Amino acid sequence: MAALTIHDICCSYNGKPVLDGLSLNVERNEIMCLLGASGCGKTTLLKAVAGLLPVTQGEITINDQQVNGGGQATVPEQRNIGMIFQDYALFPHLDVAQNVAFGLQSKESNKALIQRRVKEVLALVNLAGLGDRYPHQLSGGQQQRVAIARALICQPQLMLLDEPFSNIDTQVRMRLIGEIRTLLKEQGISAIFVTHSKEEAFAFSDKLALFREGQIEQVGRPQTLYQHPQTPFVADFLGQSNYVPATVHNRHTLVTPIGPIESQVELDAEPGSEGRLLLRPRQIQLTEHEQGNGRVLEQQFLGAHTRCLVECHGLTLEVSINEPLPAVSRVQVSVTPHALTFFSEQAQRRQAVA
Structure with a gap:
């Protein structure tokens, strides 16, 4: 069973088609990268999967549960997904532990269980002992780890990452990419990762979908797209x-x-x-x-x-x-x-x- 199935979906902004009949599958425990230039439709697809953007045609199924199509649209909070953003989106007035616990507090009233889960996920992202610090007291890489812990605490089946490494310097970025990839694999979480950086795509993904004007030009293993591109566009974009x-x-x-x-x-x-x-x-x-x-x-x-x-x-x-x-x-x-x-x-x- 696929973690995510997207079939023939269409999305528009202000009446202008952005995605037109697009289909894509993400397997269980697979990291799929959506790569392409700005405005090609990759973030639009991510928002459609999250339920943040209406789909005018087609179906989206997450872990065998249809969330779009057939006259239905499941709200984002019921799709069992986690999201990690480019700007971290941390609350500056809350400490690390409170930021991480925020999403779970709306689903769980047992404070002892929440505290235990916060401690567990902070340890997973190498932030054990930093729960009482505030976001401004952390480095960029540490802030991103807080965002990851917050997304993990509700045990999502699917993780959506929207250019999460773009605000981090190069040396820290590649180390963090390795850490997050290992973490997702160990937790058995499937993921969709949006970027315009081929270096990030190569380092992070199992499969790569290269976008061009709202369509997927080619999808497959990163090595396959680099070594055996099907079109000159794919060849030139990747190297x-x-x-x-x-x-x-x-x-x-x-x-x-x-x-x-x-x-x-x-x-x-x-x-x-x-x-x-x-x-x-x-x-x-x-x-x-x-x-x-x-x-x-x-x-x-x-x-x-x-x-x-x-x-x-x-x-x-x-x-x-x-x-x-x-x-x-x-x-x-x-x-x-x-x-x-x-x-x-x-x-x-x-x-x-x-």
């Missing part, structure tokens, strides 16, 4: 893309200006098809060679790697290498063996028409 003109020679070979390139899997295109080969910066190899087919144009040392621009047979390629090369050196450009991603012109025309 630096090099495109090399190519013609299919046979089901495993492309002919390119760099030379023939072999694919480790069968190409989904007929021999003779023309199009573009996608190469990520790490999929290109450079070897110093006086008679090489490439010339180094520019280099930038970025710490973990060096960004290198290379001219090769009229193409300018961005390559990621470990160590800088001698300036203006000749290199031999080759492609690391992998399953090639080829966008045929014919397929792209069909998608444009559709």
